Amino acid sequence: DAGVIQSPRHEVTEMGQEVTLRCKPISGHNSLFWYRQTMMRGLELLIYFNNNVPIDDSGMPEDRFSAKMPNASFSTLKIQPSEPRDSAVYFCASRIQGPNQPQHFGDGTRLSIL
Amino acid sequence: GNSVTQMEGPVTLSEEAFLTINCTYTATGYPSLFWYVQYPGEGLQLLLKATKADDKGSNKGFEATYRKETTSFHLEKGSVQVSDSAVYFCALSPNTDKLIFGTGTRLQVFP
DSSP states (O other), rough: OOOOOOEOOOEEEEEOOOEEEEEEHHHHEEEEEEEEETTEEEEEEEEEEEEEEEOOOOTSSSEEEEEEEEEETTEEESSSSGGGOOOOOEEEEOSSSSSOOEEEOOOEEEEEOO | OOEEEEEEEEEEEEEEEEEOOOEEEESSSOOEEEEEEEEETOOOOEEEEEEEETTTETTTTTEEETTTTTBOOOEEEOOOOOOOOEEEEEEEEOOOOOOOOOEEEEEEEOO
16 A cells, blocks of 8 residues: 655755645545654644645744645645755655544655755 | 653663663543654654553554553563664644654664
8 A cells, every 4th residue: 555655755955945845645544744853853743734724733833834735635845945944854644534543654855955 | 731751762772672662641631642663764653552541552562551540651572673773752642633742762772
């Protein structure tokens, strides 16, 4: 079975550039989560969607970050303009909404902003 | 509020040693509890879960029991292998969509 698919796996770009991270959730899953992982701050929830609707974006660090889910099989996380402190591994996870349902994670995008 | 506390790492063991990684939680109501494992360069993978008090989750030789009286969900394995080297995360779901993660515990197993 296909898991959560993220692209690209690695991204290196210069500060000020726009960065777009992509996620394809597991088919049939109706909740999608974006996380950021760093050594200093650990795993942070940025935003999550239920049925393509953003439910909680309180973890989005700044207005430079935005996320969309135009349909059930695709989501993007965009950073514009990017800064060196945005360097991290960004994970997407999906689940079937409901009690006791676990989240399933993609392999992440390692982002380096120079 | 809801929170998860894990033991500081790294935990360093020899192959075939017994493993315990402590996890305690604070939560309102009756949360579900999870252990996730993260291998180098990969995302988090669900290792096991328990959804109510006294449930035991188990997978790949790992076990954890949901102890409501001590608010704990300690991870154990009787005999670790080098391939178990990874970071282990305890997490709770307070019957909402979100997962509350601990800070992770790195396990290093040497031959």
